[in-house]
Amino acid sequence: MSKVPLITAEQLYDKLNSGNDVQILDVRNTEEFDSWKIEGNNVKSINVPYFNFLEEDDNNLKNLPTNEEMVVVCAKGGSAQFVAETLAEKGYKTSVLDGGMLAWSQFYHPTVVALDEKMKLIQINRLSKGCLSYAIISEGKGMIVDANQKIEFYTELASQYHFTIEHVVDSHLHADHISGGLALAQQTGAAYYISSGEVKGTDLTYTPLEKHESIRFGQVEVEVLALPTPGHTPGSTSFLLNNRFLMSGDTIFVSGLGRPDLGGKAKEWAQDLYDTVFNKVNNLSDEVLVLPAHYADIKEINDNGIVGAALGEIRKNNEIMRNADREAFTEQVAGAASTEKPPNFEEIIAINRGELHVGHERAVELEIGPNRCAFHHHD
Structure with missing residues (x-):
């Protein structure tokens, strides 16, 4: 042949x-x-x-x-x-x-979202799964948000852009992919942050996000404000960067909201999501650029190669974010429980909680397949 x-x-x-x-x-x-x-x-x-x-x-x-x-x-x-x-x-x-x-499934692609005299913000797109992570760089210091399993990508990125990884953050306990957050922090000596509500009862070594109103690094004090936004999971946390960028985890997507049913408490967590959407995020400016941890459709990648949209545009296009009736919102959102869940999500959660340890080959296999973290898309 x-x-x-x-x-x-x-x-x-x-x-x-x-x-x-x-x-x-x-x-x-x-x-x-x-x-x-x-x-x-x-x-x-x-x-x-x-x-x-x-x-x-x-x-x-x-x-x-x-x-x-x-x-x-x-x-x-x-x-x-x-x-x-x-x-x-x-x-x-x-x-x-x-x-x-x-x-x-192991290919990651970086795109610069913002660059000014204070910082550089990079979105890392794992196209096969629609997973997004972020690098925030200022004065030779950096934070990684929602690192995926392939941690050598982030260490190579740090080498390429000449910064030291000092902070590693997970917005929530991921169910569709294995987090590289703790492993990356351990390898680089960085602090690892996650909400204690996400890892309660585990032996993980972490810094509780809820104890930090902000995380500052770089001589220009690039400020990242931790904004508790429960709903997808109880301890979901978004990060407001310099009042301009909202790294929203799996709480708000370009064309949907995070599904609240993966913990078996769909209605309870949907109530939390309602409070997040109509009380906490409601106070943010329409101009804030929302940068989520996932996307569900290739069409969400814009002409600049970035998955992101102004909060005002998301509010305008996403019908569920205009449904201010708490009961109707809860019923609609809780209906996500009937949709197909992410492949192997229970095993992946156990790995991310430190309760299960698998070899590299098995870890890669577990992640093969789509993410299913959103429940609602554009009208």
Whole structure:
């Protein structure tokens, strides 16, 4: 068989942002494809399961493009290699995503949100899961918010931008991905912050967020105000940076709110979410830029490559944030309990609480799949 070129997750990302259409041939089974796939505004995906190609039935080829390159994708890369080489022998143009969806799940991309004489704010997008984390940098010192599992990305970022990680913060106890927060703090000697309500009864070493009205670092005193915003989880905390940026965790999304049912107390936590939306966040200016910890749709990435929106725009576009009737709000939000939950969320929560320890390979496997932390989108 002829060899076909391998492309890395980073090279695929560059293709997705080239402005040209990208043709994906996904050879995983249909259930896996329907649940979680590579997405983009210019992505065209075809799903033909690997086993179909073993039958050498030309009907499997009838929907494949003959005049454009297909990036062949599978779970870990092996099946895609076989299919791509088979198709190449038939005259199709193919390449293979090296490492498959497993590699795609580990790809993180940084984008600068703001840069001025006081600070630099970077949003780190883990595209495969819609997970977002942040680096705030000032005077050679930095804070990482909602670090994902691949902590070497953040240490390399610190090296690239010449800052020392002094503070690591988790906005809440994550259910859809393994937090890298504590491990990153331990490796760098930084302080690790989380609300004590999130890790009650654990042996984790942490600094309680509720004991800090602000966390200041850098000679210019970049100020991060901890703003308790329960709802998605009881100790969910948002961070207001210089009164301009709200890192909202999983409390407020660009097109939704955090689901309150993952702790089994949907109605109780929905009441907390109501108070957050209509009492605490209500006092913030419409001009504040909301930067969440997740997004649910690729369309939430704006033309600058950033997931974020002015709070005023979110209020205008999100019907649930205008539903000031407490009872109606609670009923609508608590209905999220009937929707599909994040894959492996109970095991992931146990890991994030320090109650379960798994090897690296198992940890990576646990995270494969979409995030399902939002319950409501635009009207």
